[in-house]
Amino acid sequence: MYDVVIIGGGPAGLSAGIYAARARLKTVILERLMPGGQAAVTDYIENYPGYPEGVPGHELVAKMQEQAEKFGCQILSNEVEAVTIEKKTAATRSENYNWKALIVATGADPRTLDVPGCADFKGRGISFCATCDGALFSDRKVAVVGGGDSAVKEAIYLTKFASHVFVIHRRDKLRAERIIQEKAFKNEKITFVWDSIVTAIKGDQRVEEIHIHNVKTGGEKDVDVDGIFVYIGRMPNTAMINVEKDKAGYIVTDSDMRTSAKGVFAAGDCRSKEHRQVATAVGDGASAAMSAEEYIAENGD
Amino acid sequence: MYDVVIIGGGPAGLSAGIYAARARLKTVILERLMPGGQAAVTDYIENYPGYPEGVPGHELVAKMQEQAEKFGCQILSNEVEAVTIEKKTAATRSENYNWKALIVATGADPRTLDVPGCADFKGRGISFCATCDGALFSDRKVAVVGGGDSAVKEAIYLTKFASHVFVIHRRDKLRAERIIQEKAFKNEKITFVWDSIVTAIKGDQRVEEIHIHNVKTGGEKDVDVDGIFVYIGRMPNTAMINVEKDKAGYIVTDSDMRTSAKGVFAAGDCRSKEHRQVATAVGDGASAAMSAEEYIAENGD
Numbered sequence: 001m002y003d004v005v006i007i008g009g010g011p012a013g014l015s016a017g018i019y020a021a022r023a024r025l026k027t028v029i030l031e032r033l034m035p036g037g038q039a040a041v042t043d044y045i046e047n048y049p050g051y052p053e054g055v056p057g058h059e060l061v062a063k064m065q066e067q068a069e070k071f072g073c074q075i076l077s078n079e080v081e082a083v084t085i086e087k088k089t090a091a092t093r094s095e096n097y098n099w100k101a102l103i104v105a106t107g108a109d110p111r112t113l114d115v116p117g118c119a120d121f122k123g124r125g126i127s128f129c130a131t132c133d134g135a136l137f138s139d140r141k142v143a144v145v146g147g148g149d150s151a152v153k154e155a156i157y158l159t160k161f162a163s164h165v166f167v168i169h170r171r172d173k174l175r176a177e178r179i180i181q182e183k184a185f186k187n188e189k190i191t192f193v194w195d196s197i198v199t200a201i202k203g204d205q206r207v208e209e210i211h212i213h214n215v216k217t218g219g220e221k222d223v224d225v226d227g228i229f230v231y232i233g234r235m236p237n238t239a240m241i242n243v244e245k246d247k248a249g250y251i252v253t254d255s256d257m258r259t260s261a262k263g264v265f266a267a268g269d270c271r272s273k274e275h276r277q278v279a280t281a282v283g284d285g286a287s288a289a290m291s292a293e294e295y296i297a298e299n300g301d
Numbered sequence: 302m303y304d305v306v307i308i309g310g311g312p313a314g315l316s317a318g319i320y321a322a323r324a325r326l327k328t329v330i331l332e333r334l335m336p337g338g339q340a341a342v343t344d345y346i347e348n349y350p351g352y353p354e355g356v357p358g359h360e361l362v363a364k365m366q367e368q369a370e371k372f373g374c375q376i377l378s379n380e381v382e383a384v385t386i387e388k389k390t391a392a393t394r395s396e397n398y399n400w401k402a403l404i405v406a407t408g409a410d411p412r413t414l415d416v417p418g419c420a421d422f423k424g425r426g427i428s429f430c431a432t433c434d435g436a437l438f439s440d441r442k443v444a445v446v447g448g449g450d451s452a453v454k455e456a457i458y459l460t461k462f463a464s465h466v467f468v469i470h471r472r473d474k475l476r477a478e479r480i481i482q483e484k485a486f487k488n489e490k491i492t493f494v495w496d497s498i499v500t501a502i503k504g505d506q507r508v509e510e511i512h513i514h515n516v517k518t519g520g521e522k523d524v525d526v527d528g529i530f531v532y533i534g535r536m537p538n539t540a541m542i543n544v545e546k547d548k549a550g551y552i553v554t555d556s557d558m559r560t561s562a563k564g565v566f567a568a569g570d571c572r573s574k575e576h577r578q579v580a581t582a583v584g585d586g587a588s589a590a591m592s593a594e595e596y597i598a599e600n601g602d
Contacts (some may be wrong), residue, residue, distance in 0.1 A: 019348060063352070244507065277584075280584040283583060286576065297479065
């Protein structure tokens with residue numbers, strides 16, 4: 001029996017682990033892959049407060065992991081497949097973990113492009129977050145893939161830094177809000193590439209060129225870019241638990257990370273909110289652990 | 302004219318400054334004292350994720366300040382006395398600052414004990430946060446001053462670490478919830494000192510002893526303790542702005558830090574929420590700046 005079981009070992013889960021273990025709660029983090037989440041595969045993080053020089057993502061999460069373990073948090077490599085709230089159990093293929101409080105910090109996976117080169121250049125020119133990485137592309141050319149609100153907003157945002165932004169969309173019109181569309185159309189730094197999909201990403205050490213296929217005309221072309229921002233959706237990893245979620249599947253919480261189920265808390269990217277950053281994940285994780293501690297203290301320890 | 306004016310230079314304000322300035326918004330932080338807020342006067346911070354060895358409070362906030370300034374955020378020493386939302390103006394004694402978006406990160410001041418020694422030992426045995434500093438008092442004796450929910454909850458929390466906890470309360474009964482009271486009365490590590498106030502705090506380098514006065518009997522006594530946790534209330538610094546607040550005066554926001562006034566955001570300890578930590582302040586600050594950036598992008602730049 002654990003006091004606190006945390007599902008997911010990204011910045012939110014690790015921060016929850018630091019706080020819960022430091023509060024002398026018996027705490028385990030169950031992580032399906034390597035600890036660190038999306039942050040671990042982020043080349044360089046410039047905007048995590050406290051690191052004025054920036055820090056490689058894997059280094060930052062390694063520090064968080066060390067900190068959680070220092071306070072006695074266990075971190076196990078094991079994928080939770082189902083949570084039974086009534087029985088207070090998280091089940092992996094091999095074992096059942098019992099909890100007094102549960103923190104879901106399972107993150108969300110950006111949908112990626114299934115094309116040659118995409119996996120190779122992740123963190124080396126391919127990004128899923130303009131707020132995170134936009135500033136790294138000053139006076140360079142970048143491409144944005146997608147046509148929804150996020151894609152178009154981020155294309156506008158990227159014009160603060162980039163010399164030019166190509167928006168590559170597989171249809172001939174945008175799904176984004178009209179006011180956002182109008183701003184984008186007026187922006188001289190943005191070129192729309194309609195009816196098109198990216199079919200390959202090329203480069204030596206980093207992204208240098210993308211290959212584009214026009215789905216209507218069948219035409220092909222190469223465009224030189226230093227970065228690609230992919231905004232074709234995101235999937236929260238929340239299938240294993242039955243609590244209130246928003247339409248897109250993100251877990252709904254109050255401002256102190258309580259979900260619709262008593263004793264169950266959610267933190268980080270899997271939570272319903274607008275901004276998903278290491279800084280916000282860390283705040284969520286700390287708050288979820290404090291709420292879990294209070295829940296355990298009040299509900300018969 | 303600034304894009305973003307941030308009132309307050311603690312971790313929430315500095316993080317908002319990092320994010321806003323990095324998004325190429327013209328940003329100023331107006332801080333009435335020294336940057337850093339409560340964190341700057343915190344001796345040692347063990348639970349800010351990313352610092353496994355811990356970090357002195359003043360060092361952590363100096364890094365955040367360096368980071369904000371590196372991205373071009375201005376930090377000025379100037380106290381905002383009034384905000385006029387309709388005119389988008391923050392007024393100090395000498396100047397008016399105009400903003401497109403405003404972030405209020407003014408913090409909250411814990412009420413302190415007005416007794417000899419209190420100011421001298423702040424951060425050296427006197428604390429206002431058991432979650433922050435409790436773990437530093439393993440197997441030591443501590444005192445908690447207060448009789449409300451926070452005081453009694455934190456006394457119970459402190460028994461995880463301390464060898465003994467004295468709760469010093471000026472009345473003969475507690476104001477805390479009954480269930481919390483019962484837990485505290487059952488806890489063998491807690492002694493209640495009723496009808497009593499602390500009249501002096503003594504020690505060499507750090508707190509060693511407190512002097513207690515019984516307000517009913519007039520009796521005096523000294524108690525050896527290594528730490529004092531003061532829980533006699535907290536005052537949010539929100540008088541200068543007229544937005545929706547909760548009963549205690551904290552600013553109400555949605556989960557993305559928007560207040561009841563368009564273009565006005567709040568972050569950190571001045572916000573209505575339960576948990577107030579450097580980690581949560583940083584998350585709030587990042588989120589507030591991202592919401593401010595979106596607000597400016599959508600409302601005619």
